[in-house]
Amino acid sequence: MISAEWSRLHTLALDPTCPRNRPxxxxxxxxxxxxxxxxxxxxxxxxxxxxxxxxxxxxxxxxxxxxxxxxxxxxxxxxxxxxxxxxxxxxxxxxxxxxxxxxxxxxxxxxxxxxxxxxxxxxxxxxxxxxxxxxxxxxxxxxxxxxxxxxxxxxLQEQIKPYLVDRGLRSIITSPGGTEHELGFDLEVYYECTDHPLRIAVGPDGNVYATALRGAALQRGVVVRIAPDPETGTLTETQVARNLNRPFGIAFHDGDLYVSRSGQHSRANHGTLVETNTGAVTLLRDLDGDGIMDYYHDVLSDLPGAQGPDPLHQNNGITFGADGSLYVTVGSHGDRIPAVGPYDGTIIRSRPDGSQTTVFARGFRNPFSVAIGPNGELFCTDNDASDRRNGDELNHVLEGEHYGFPYADGRAEHPSGAVPPLFTVKDGTLQGIAFATSSQLPDDCRNCLYVVNYPNGEIYRIRLTAENGSYRAESSLFARVPQALDIAVDANGTFYISCFESKKIYRLTFRG
Structure with a gap:
């Protein structure tokens, strides 16, 4: 989660759960x-x-x-x-x-x-x-x-709760036993953005990159780089790419920037409206070295994008595996109907140039974020149906498996052959996900997944233990950041958290 116009539209764009869960x-x-x-x-x-x-x-x-x-x-x-x-x-x-x-x-x-x-x-x-x-x-x-x-x-209960718990912008770390204690982390506002930051990533240059929404309907997407000024050292924001509609995913590979984006368009054909595939993953490069992307190329195109009957879902988060494989999350376009296209409710895999595209796993409603976790394995968040409120999911994604949708989601009993989630939350929407491995983090914070629950600002630490070919997830509340949406972590174990409504990016650092 807020001017009234962009509040309403960001709610549609992010598709959070029902109004009783929103601030x-x-x-x-x-x-x-x-x-x-x-x-x-x-x-x-x-x-x-x-x-x-x-x-x-x-x-x-x-x-x-x-x-x-x-x-x-x-x-x-x-x-x-x-x-x-x-x-x-x-x-x-x-x-x-x-x-x-x-x-x-x-x-x-x-x-x-x-x-x-x-x-x-x-x-x-x-x-x-x-x-x-x-x-x-x-x-x-x-x-x-x-x-x-x-x-x-x-x-205002949901609006003020994160601020009361946040205690003056200091992170609240909660142990599995339920007692609150600080683990030596400092939370600060890293940067106040011009536009509404959506997805974030740390680039190969060590700077933070964020996709953001702007325009009257918040449909025009941009990519910005937040980096210190060479002369003053003050953080500055540079728009490195623009005109990328609904940029709901960002990742780097071999120094190149990739953005998952989408639109919504239909054609009229003899009395029938036909939805057009508008989804794409775009490669961006800076050819002249001025810091601005001037080369755009869709390595994946003809993805469904935003279509009815539920046009709030599209291709979202992206990531790269150790072997260079590109993974893309694709949402379903209906809530209680089987998939109508080959990519509805899937995670697809391809080479970085878009070749060898295959469906890696099926049975998702609206998988929002995806990350590589322990042993190079894949994990994703998936949003449940708002009215059923069975709970948003964290899934261990295995090749060839089905994850239950539209037959079941969240805490609901999954049919035989469907893979149940590792972790669910009933209140809120699981969005951003990151995997932290830095040796500079304390032992109990290393090799963990970190998952953002929007809009209440809760960030969960998920410790994974191998079990029966998958994992057992143990969750604990790691921090609360007002209206957190996405999370990224750098090689030094510093966390960056985007907050859409307030236009802020926070930094969470371990003091040691």
Whole structure:
């Protein structure tokens, strides 16, 4: 996970789980604002029924201001939702009845209630006056403030929790026994980006590279390099590639940069809309040595990309094996239907030039990240269906195996022949993944997978023990970083964590 427009669109682009697992975003703000404006305008309009014809201007202006607030909310929601009606939208959200939305509605009512009853309360005080009126006003004020605080905490619970736990940007390391203690790590804001960082990688030059989204609909992708200025040493951001739509994967191999990207396009053919394959993995090179990529070539193309009925999934994370093999995650385009194309819900493997492309494994819903782990074996995260909430997965990916989707996902019982996940979480969305091997890390942090749970900012340390041809996963909470999305680690054991909403990249370093 947030301006309202990019908050809504990044939610679509990243496809997190259902709204009850997300922090306060544009949906909660629209619910809150609409109820506040409607409550205020209702009270102000009723006040017109008892207007004093000798002094009509004040109540008329008061009512006009409340109507303007309602119109403002309608206009704001039309900007956010490209024309969707605010009242219809709020009704749809409340039918879901998740606690933060109900609390946001009640909070809006609480805020709007004050100005709504103010004309009545003022007239009552003028008519009655005295200590009783003042005491009545004080009690009403205290009750109103208590409701405001309580409902605000409920609405913002997921938003403020990472900051409370983070304790002033210091990482919280939790042992398997559950006691909190610091293991000598320092957490700091490494860089505040111009655009919203999505995926990150450490380049062969030791600098951090990030794909980012920009533009009105956050569809135009760029790649930026964050490196110290040669003269001042201050970190600077350089755009090294652009016009890469939805760049959901980044990796380096033999000094070359590769980006997994996608689009969405359909053609009309005699009354039928036909989805077009828009997915690609693009090789980028800097031929003239100026630090800017000037050579683009699709080593893989004709991947499904973003298509219906669920156009939020596409080709995502990429990585390279020790033998140079390129692995690409490809999402499914339906939620309860078999694959309709050869690459739906798969991880594919090819040579770096795109030759010898084969399906390595099947049965994924929306595999987001992929990494090489112990013994050169492959691991990936996979997002579950939002309404089923069986849990997002961490999978040990073996060649030729099937991982259950669409027949099962997460904690659900997998059919015979399908490989169950190593690790699942029910709340949140497992996204970025990295494998740390640096000898500069402490023993209990070395040779572990690190998996990001978005949007609550939890980063899990996964220790793997070989067992029956696969692994047994032992998870512990390693750190919390506000709204963490992706993670990368360099040869020295320094972690870099991208946070989409805040446009920040954090650095987590072991002091030794």
């Amino acid at each position: 306060m975003e544009s949906e909660h703000l629209i619910t809150f604002g609409t109820f506040a404006a409607l409550t205020w305008s209702f009270g102000a309009t009723l006040a017109l029924c008892r207007i004093d014809v000798r002094r009509p201007l004040r109540p008329l202006l008061y009512a006009a201001a409340s109507w303007a607030a309602v119109c403002g909310m309608l206009w704001l929601d039309s900007c956010v939702s490209l024309g969707r009606n605010s009242s219809v939208y709020v009704f749809q959200m409340l039918t879901g009845a998740d606690l933060p939305h109900l609390a946001a509605a009640a909070l809006g009512f609480c805020v709007g209630f004050g100005p709504a009853i103010w004309p009545w309360h003022r007239d009552w005080n003028q008519a009655n006056g005295g200590m009783v009126a003042k005491l009545r006003f004080l009690i009403l004020l205290l009750v109103h403030a208590a409701c405001f605080v309580l409902l605000g905490v409920i609405t």
